[in-house]
Amino acid sequence: MNRERFIRDRRNDWREFETLVSRMKNSRQAKWGSRDVATLSRLYRSICYDLSLVQSREWGARLEQYLNDLVAQGHNCLYRSPPQSVRAVWDFFAVGFPRLLRRRYKPFLLALALFLVPLIASVWVGYTRPDLAELIAGRETIEQALKSYENELYVEGDSRYSSERTRMFGHYINNNTSIAFQAFAMGVLVGIGTCYVLISNGIIIGILKGAILAKGNPTADNFFSFIISHGSFELTAIVIAGAGGLVLAQGILIPGQRTRGDSLKFHGVEALQLALGAGGMLFVAAMLEGYFSPLPIASSIKYVVGSMLWLLVAVYLTMSGRERITHEG
Amino acid sequence: MNENHNRKVDTRVVVETPEGVDFQFVIAGPGTRAWAWLIDNLLKLGILAGVGILLSAVGVFADSSGNFVTGIMSIIGFVMNWFYGSLFESWMNGQTPGKKSAGLRVVRTNGTPIDVTSAIGRNFLRTADMLPFCYTVGLISMLMTRRMQRLGDLVFDTMVIDERREWISRTGGLTANIEPLLRSECPRRFSVPERTLAVIERLFESDRIISDARREEIARPLSEALRKRLGYQDPAPDPRNPHTYFRTQGFRHTQFILRVLKTFADDPSGSKGNSKNPQASANRTAMKKERSERDSSYEENRQLAGLSSGEPGSES
Numbered sequence: 001m002n003r004e005r006f007i008r009d010r011r012n013d014w015r016e017f018e019t020l021v022s023r024m025k026n027s028r029q030a031k032w033g034s035r036d037v038a039t040l041s042r043l044y045r046s047i048c049y050d051l052s053l054v055q056s057r058e059w060g061a062r063l064e065q066y067l068n069d070l071v072a073q074g075h076n077c078l079y080r081s082p083p084q085s086v087r088a089v090w091d092f093f094a095v096g097f098p099r100l101l102r103r104r105y106k107p108f109l110l111a112l113a114l115f116l117v118p119l120i121a122s123v124w125v126g127y128t129r130p131d132l133a134e135l136i137a138g139r140e141t142i143e144q145a146l147k148s149y150e151n152e153l154y155v156e157g158d159s160r161y162s163s164e165r166t167r168m169f170g171h172y173i174n175n176n177t178s179i180a181f182q183a184f185a186m187g188v189l190v191g192i193g194t195c196y197v198l199i200s201n202g203i204i205i206g207i208l209k210g211a212i213l214a215k216g217n218p219t220a221d222n223f224f225s226f227i228i229s230h231g232s233f234e235l236t237a238i239v240i241a242g243a244g245g246l247v248l249a250q251g252i253l254i255p256g257q258r259t260r261g262d263s264l265k266f267h268g269v270e271a272l273q274l275a276l277g278a279g280g281m282l283f284v285a286a287m288l289e290g291y292f293s294p295l296p297i298a299s300s301i302k303y304v305v306g307s308m309l310w311l312l313v314a315v316y317l318t319m320s321g322r323e324r325i326t327h328e329g
Numbered sequence: 330m331n332e333n334h335n336r337k338v339d340t341r342v343v344v345e346t347p348e349g350v351d352f353q354f355v356i357a358g359p360g361t362r363a364w365a366w367l368i369d370n371l372l373k374l375g376i377l378a379g380v381g382i383l384l385s386a387v388g389v390f391a392d393s394s395g396n397f398v399t400g401i402m403s404i405i406g407f408v409m410n411w412f413y414g415s416l417f418e419s420w421m422n423g424q425t426p427g428k429k430s431a432g433l434r435v436v437r438t439n440g441t442p443i444d445v446t447s448a449i450g451r452n453f454l455r456t457a458d459m460l461p462f463c464y465t466v467g468l469i470s471m472l473m474t475r476r477m478q479r480l481g482d483l484v485f486d487t488m489v490i491d492e493r494r495e496w497i498s499r500t501g502g503l504t505a506n507i508e509p510l511l512r513s514e515c516p517r518r519f520s521v522p523e524r525t526l527a528v529i530e531r532l533f534e535s536d537r538i539i540s541d542a543r544r545e546e547i548a549r550p551l552s553e554a555l556r557k558r559l560g561y562q563d564p565a566p567d568p569r570n571p572h573t574y575f576r577t578q579g580f581r582h583t584q585f586i587l588r589v590l591k592t593f594a595d596d597p598s599g600s601k602g603n604s605k606n607p608q609a610s611a612n613r614t615a616m617k618k619e620r621s622e623r624d625s626s627y628e629e630n631r632q633l634a635g636l637s638s639g640e641p642g643s644e645s
Contacts, residue, residue: 003523003524044348045348048346048348048349048350049348051350052349052350052351055351057524058524058527058528058531059523059524059527063523068352068353071346071350071352072352072492075346075352075440076422076442079440079441079442080422080442164396166396166397166400166401167396167397167399167400167403168400169400169404170399170400170401170402170403170404170407171400171403173403173404173407174403174404174406174407174410177407177411178407178410178411181411181453181456182456184453185453185454185455185456185457186456186457188454188457188480188484189457189460189466193457248484251484261483264483264484265483265484265485265486268450268484268485269446269450269485272446272449272450272453272485273446275453276449
C-alpha cells in the first residue's frame, strides 16, 4: 500500500470520525446513541491503527500530526472520568469515611494527642496563671472572650437573631473549614504545618477555656453551654483533618516498600478523604454553631443535647459502616 | 522518532494509550500556568463582586443590617477559595476558564481525564504550593520534576498539558533564510516524494549530533539523486562576486536538500507547482509565508491529508 492509496482509502473514515467527534464531545456520554457509540469506538480504534502505521512508515510529519490530533480528540471524547452520583457521596459519609478513619486510627490518635495535650496543659495555665495566659494568647483576646460570654447571647429570639445567625454560619463555614483544609494540605510539607495548626489551636482554645473557668459563673456556664453542642463535630473534625495531614506526611517520611512518589500517591487519596470527611462534619458543626448553640433556651437542655451529640459522633465514627454480624442458631 | 522525544530535558511526554499507540503530550510550563491562574483569579473576583452587588441590591429590601448578605458571601468566598478549580476541572474535563483560555488541560499522568478526587486534591494542596509566597514551593517542585508538577500534581498523579499545539513549521527554523527552488531551475520533474522529505527532516532533527561536514557527506548521495530527478544544475559563479560561490560550495549538498525541503515540505501545493515563471513562484512563497505565520496547524494537516475542500483525489 502506498501513501496515496492509503489516504484515499482511509479518508472517508477520518472525515466521518471528525464530524462524529465534534458532535459527541460536547454531550454527556449518557446521552449518546448506541449506534454512535459503536461507530465512534470502531473508527477510533482504526484511526489508532492508522496512526501507528503512519508512524512506522514515516509517511510525513503532517499526516502523523493530523492523525495524532484525531486520536487526541477521540481519546478526550471517549475516556472521561466516571460521573459522580449523589449516592456515592452518601456512601462515603455512611460507610467509607468512618471505615477509613478506623483503619487509620494511628494518625488519628497522634493528631488527637497533638491537639489534646497542649489543650489540657493550657487549660491549666489559663486557670492558674492568668499572667502567663495573657502572655501567650494576648490580653485583648482573653478580655474579649470573657466579655462576650458575660451575658447570655440572646435573652429571647428577636428579629436580629435570624439574619445575624446566617452571618455567623457563613463565617464558621469559611473560617473553620479553611483551618481544617489547611491542616490537611500542610501535611505535604512533612507535616510541620499540620502539627502547628493542631498545637496552636489546642493552645488558644485551652487558654480561653482556662481563663473562662477561672472567671466562674455565669460566664463559664454561658460559654460551655454554647460550645458543647457544636464542639462535638467541630473539634473532632479538626483533629481528623489533622490526621489527614499526618497521613500525607507519613506518605513522604515513611514510604515503606514503595518509592516515595508512589507512597505519596497512595496515601494522598486517603488523606484527602479524611479531610473531606472532616469538611462534611464541619458543615454540620457550623449549622449547630450558627443556629442551635446560641438559642435562648435553658443551658441544661444544651448540656443534654450536646452530650447526646458527642455520643452521636462517637457512635458514628466507631460503628457506622461495620458489617452486621448475624448470630444464627 | 518516539524514543528520541522521551529524553529528560523536553516538555514532551509520551503516553501509550490502551490502543497501543504512542501519544505525545506537551507539558505546560510555569509561565502559561501563571497566566491561566491570573485569569481564573480575575474571574473569581468578578464573580464575587457580581454576586455581592446582586445580593446587596436584593438584600437592601429584605434585611437592613446586611448580615444575611455577609453570611452568604462568606460561604461563596469559601467555595471559590477551595472548590473553584476542582468544580471546573471535573465539569469541564480538566479545564478551568483560565486554563481553557490559555489552552491548558489537567490530565492524569497516564493521559486519562482527571477524576473528581484528584481535582479536589490537587487544588487543596495549592495551600502548600503557595508557600511561602508566589507559589515558591510549587515552582521549585515544577522545576525538579520531568512533568513540571507542583506538589498537588505529584500527590494526585496529575499533570497540566498544553493543547495549543503550535505547528512547528515542519522544517522548524531550518529553512528560514533558504531560497526555495524555482520551477525554472528544475527542467525535469518538480516533485519530491513525501518519504524523501521525511528522510531529509530526520537528517536535520535537532537531537542528532552530527557535524556539518559529516552531514554534508550523508547529504551527498541524496542530493545527487534529487538533482538528477529534478534536473537541477548549480548555477555558474557570479563573475561580479565569486566569493559567495566558493563560500557555499563546501556545503552545497546540504544547501540543496534544504532548498528541496523548503520548497516541497512547507507548501503542500508545492509538489503540484505548475507555475512557469519565477514571479508566480515568488507570489506563492509570499502566500506560503503568510500561511505559516498563522496558527493553523490542524487545517494544514487536513489539507495535506487531502481532506480539505477542493479536489479530493488530486494526489493520486
